[in-house]
Amino acid sequence: xxxxxQFIKELSWTxxxxxxxxxxxxxxxxxxxxxxxxxxxxxxxxxxxxxxGFWTIGLTPVLLILTAYISxxxxxxxxxxxxxxxxxxxxxxxxxxxxxxxxKFAVPFAVLVALVSMLIQPWAEWRSREFAxxxxxxxxxxxxxxxxxxxxxxxxxxxxxxxxxxxxxxQGKNLFVREKEKNGKDSTIFAKRxxxxxxxxxxxxxxxxxxxxxxxxxxxxxxxxxxxxxxLIISVNTLVIDPKQNRHTISTSALLASDKPAYKAExxxxxxxxxxxxxxxxxxxxxxxxxxxxxxxxxxxIAIVIFLIYQNGLTxxxxxxxxxxxxxxxxxxxxHLIMFLLFLLLLRWRDRPAAPLRTxxxxxIGGH
Numbered sequence: 137x138x139x140x141x142q143f144i145k146e147l148s149w150t151x152x153x154x155x156x157x158x159x160x161x162x163x164x165x166x167x168x169x170x171x172x173x174x175x176x177x178x179x180x181x182x183x184x185x186x187x188x189g190f191w192t193i194g195l196t197p198v199l200l201i202l203t204a205y206i207s208x209x210x211x212x213x214x215x216x217x218x219x220x221x222x223x224x225x226x227x228x229x230x231x232x233x234x235x236x237x238x239x240k241f242a243v244p245f246a247v248l249v250a251l252v253s254m255l256i257q258p259w260a261e262w263r264s265r266e267f268a269x270x271x272x273x274x275x276x277x278x279x280x281x282x283x284x285x286x287x288x289x290x291x292x293x294x295x296x297x298x299x300x301x302x303x304x305x306x307q308g309k310n311l312f313v314r315e316k317e318k319n320g321k322d323s324t325i326f327a328k329r330x331x332x333x334x335x336x337x338x339x340x341x342x343x344x345x346x347x348x349x350x351x352x353x354x355x356x357x358x359x360x361x362x363x364x365x366x367x368l369i370i371s372v373n374t375l376v377i378d379p380k381q382n383r384h385t386i387s388t389s390a391l392l393a394s395d396k397p398a399y400k401a402e403x404x405x406x407x408x409x410x411x412x413x414x415x416x417x418x419x420x421x422x423x424x425x426x427x428x429x430x431x432x433x434x435x436x437x438i439a440i441v442i443f444l445i446y447q448n449g450l451t452x453x454x455x456x457x458x459x460x461x462x463x464x465x466x467x468x469x470x471x472h473l474i475m476f477l478l479f480l481l482l483l484r485w486r487d488r489p490a491a492p493l494r495t496x497x498x499x500x501i502g503g504h
Contacts, residue, residue: 140236140237140240143211143234143237143238143241144237144240144241146211147207147208147211147241148241150207150210150211151203151204151207151241154202154203154206154207154210155199155200155203158199158202158203159192159199162192162195162199163188163192166188166191166192167184167188170184170187170188171184186267187264187267190260190261190263190264190267191264193252193256193257193260194257194260194261194264196252196256196257197249197252197253197257197409200245200248200249200252200413201245201249201409201412201413201416203245204241204242204245204413204416204417205413205416205417205419205420205439205443207241208238208241208242208417208420208421208424209420209423209424209435209436209439211424212234212420212421212424213424213426213435213436215424216424216425216426216427217426231421231422231483231486232483234421235418235421238417238418238420238421239414239417239418241417242413242414242417242418243414245413245417246410246411246413246414247410249409249410249413250409250410253406253409253410254388254406255388258384258385258386258387258388261384261385262385265385282298282299282300282301282308283297283298283299284297285297293315293316294313294314294315294368295312295313295314295315296311296312296313297311297312297313298310298311298312298330299311305331306331306332306333307329307330307331307332308329308330308331308332309328309329309330310327310328311325311326311327311328311329311330311343311346312324312325312326313325313327313341313343313368317350320352321350321351321352322350322351322352322353323348323349323350324348324349324350325343325346325347325348325349325366325368326346326347326348326349327343327344327345327346327347327366328344328345328346329343329344329345330342330343330344332370338369338370339369339370340367340368340369340370341367341368341370342365342366342367343363343365343366343367343368344364344365344366345363345364346362346363346366347360347361347362347363348360348361348363348366383396383398383399383401383402384402386399386402388403388406391403391406397457397458397459397460398458400457400458400463400464401454401455401457401458401464401467403464404453404454404457404464404467404468405450405454407468408450408454408468408471408472411472412446412447412450412472415446415472415475415476415479416443416446416475418476418479419439419442419475419478419479419482420439421479421483421486422479422482422483422485422486423435423438423439423442423482425486442475442478446471446475449471449474450471453467453468453470453471454467
């Protein structure tokens with residue numbers, strides 16, 4: 137029918153605009169956050185773009201859910217505000233006639249959310265954690281600037297100075313290193329060349345052609361040792377941690393084969409996302425009711441509250457499944473079932489917009 141094609145067309149254009157607005161707002165917020173962390177030295181500046189990309193992929197399911205929900209809500213609210221829906225009901229038609237075109241719009245969103253949450257998002261999370269781990273390893277090198285004294289290390293700090301340094305190869309020239317030895321003496325090292333490298337689980341600095349001075353400040357007990365090659369341990373346990381140990385990065389097939397409560401909770405969450413797209417899209421149909429005579433937009437506030445209750449309810453049940461207090465399917469079904477029943481009740485009520493609240497609720501309970 138003509139109204140169905142026009143409805144889906146208007147929803148599609150509205151969805152594009154809403155998705156772009158949400159994406160720009162969220163990405164801008166995350167960019168500001170990452171730039172602040174980069175300015176304080178906690179994140180390498182050249183890693184900001186990559187981290188934003190991974191973060192955006194991880195947020196895509198929520199963006200798609202919000203896009204479908206807000207799009208349907210805004211378009212149908214306009215129909216009520218412009219009295220198009222009143223004319224529809226006056227012709228003897230029901231709000232149920234909007235369910236089929238509404239689902240034609242929502243089902244592709246649900247399929248896309250399922251693909252992203254079950255296939256793409258675990259990969260993006262895995263790559264993001266792997267990239268973050270690599271950045272953590274390279275953080276010490278990224279802090280080194282030619283011509284600047286830098287103190288690096290927490291458990292065993294050292295002061296470094298390098299005249300020239302290539303961050304890509306880890307090689308530098310004319311190095312100065314100062315550290316406090318365990319016996320309380322100061323150790324100062326000068327070397328013509330040096331290279332930061334990885335040796336198993338250790339990150340080391342190989343110094344060549346230099347001198348080491350060791351002694352106590354204020355005393356004439358300094359010792360000078362010449363060396364052609366010296367190795368300093370910068371940090372240990374710097375191998376990349378297997379990110380697949382985290383449940384967010386486990387493939388969906390592996391989650392299905394696992395009996396761990398944490399994995400079952402993650403599987404429940406991934407299944408819930410596409411289901412919530414469909415239920416929220418249906419819920420937007422009765423929630424879009426708007427009385428043009430009053431001009432109040434209480435429906436928007438109610439829609440926001442229902443969305444928050446829905447998402448927080450799913451999160452609460454997921455935590456119960458993760459703690460082992462509920463089996464997965466018992467945690468998966470209740471919230472979706474409650475919201476679907478609420479949709480049916482609201483739909484029957486909004487089919488009679490002129491009926492008083494008590495009369496409407498009585499008819500719902502009595503089934504008339």
